[in-house]
Amino acid sequence: MTMQIVVKNISKDFGKKRSTVHAIKDFSLKVDHGEFLGIMGPSGAGKTTLLNMLSTNARPDHGEILIDGQDITQMHDHQQAKYRRKKMGFIYQSFELLDSLNVKENVILPLALSRANKKLIEERFNYMMHLLNIENLSNRNIDELSLGQRQIVAAARALINRPEILFADEPTGSLDSKSATILLNYMQLVNQREKTTILMATHDAFTASYCSRVVFIKDGVIFSEIVNPGNRDQFFEQIINMQRTIGGGSYFNVSQNN
Numbered sequence: 001m002t003m004q005i006v007v008k009n010i011s012k013d014f015g016k017k018r019s020t021v022h023a024i025k026d027f028s029l030k031v032d033h034g035e036f037l038g039i040m041g042p043s044g045a046g047k048t049t050l051l052n053m054l055s056t057n058a059r060p061d062h063g064e065i066l067i068d069g070q071d072i073t074q075m076h077d078h079q080q081a082k083y084r085r086k087k088m089g090f091i092y093q094s095f096e097l098l099d100s101l102n103v104k105e106n107v108i109l110p111l112a113l114s115r116a117n118k119k120l121i122e123e124r125f126n127y128m129m130h131l132l133n134i135e136n137l138s139n140r141n142i143d144e145l146s147l148g149q150r151q152i153v154a155a156a157r158a159l160i161n162r163p164e165i166l167f168a169d170e171p172t173g174s175l176d177s178k179s180a181t182i183l184l185n186y187m188q189l190v191n192q193r194e195k196t197t198i199l200m201a202t203h204d205a206f207t208a209s210y211c212s213r214v215v216f217i218k219d220g221v222i223f224s225e226i227v228n229p230g231n232r233d234q235f236f237e238q239i240i241n242m243q244r245t246i247g248g249g250s251y252f253n254v255s256q257n258n
């Protein structure tokens with residue numbers, strides 16, 4: 001695999017002088033093409049701030065973020081917006097599906113916005129619905145779907161324009177364990193079939209056990225990392241142990257999905 005993302009010494013502060021929060025501190029990271037990377041750490045560790053900077057939704061105060069050699073922090077806002085539309089997909093806990101549109105209209109939205117031709121839109125739509133096994137939901141309204149179904153539909157929308165990088169922030173946060181498992185299996189499938197790089201922040205050890213590597217953040221810096229040994233149960237145990245080492249109290253959810 002080749003290097004896709006190179007983060008060099010980025011930092012991000014919030015607030016004014018006296019009450020400054022150093023959310024991310026002199027942070028460096030490398031991610032290969034096709035990795036499924038988990039980002040874990042206690043509440044307030046900086047996970048969301050990091051994902052926001054990697055996805056051009058926030059700018060670091062210092063440092064560089066190279067994606068395939070290009071420093072995305074140096075782009076103008078409109079260039080970043082175009083870059084996001086073309087290369088990135090997003091799955092967040094809150095879905096952000098539009099209630100006024102049906103499933104199909106929601107899923108094809110990213111392609112429709114980038115004015116793709118109709119044939120391509122139909123092809124990609126059919127492929128995604130088939131891949132995620134939700135063809136039967138095409139004509140439903142969003143308010144007729146279960147939480148789990150909404151999350152899978154949100155995943156289909158995030159993936160329809162074949163993003164090179166998929167960002168997921170607590171994607172299983174509002175799902176029961178069955179729906180979470182279904183979504184994670186699909187994410188893994190997409191990672192393997194489409195070679196999509198996935199960057200996922202989560203508190204949940206079961207969710208993280210689907211990753212190929214997990215980095216643990218504490219107080220804005222990398223605390224440690226673990227590579228999946230090729231066995232999910234074993235990886236799960238290693239993740240739980242690392243969570244215990246880092247601390248962060250009961251906020252870590254180690255049992256819900258297992």
Ligand SMILES: Nc1ncnc2c1ncn2[C@@H]1O[C@H](COP(=O)(O)OP(=O)(O)OP(=O)(O)O)[C@@H](O)[C@H]1O
Nearest residue numbers: 014015021023041042043044045046047048049050
């Ligand atoms: N817009 C903001 N304004 C001020 N402080 C912020 C802002 N966004 C984040 N922070 C602070 O930066 C630190 C890192 O927050 P961040 O949301 O990245 O953590 P996190 O690891 O994602 O936490 P959680 O697991 O609770 O979502 C926290 O101390 C947070 O309070």
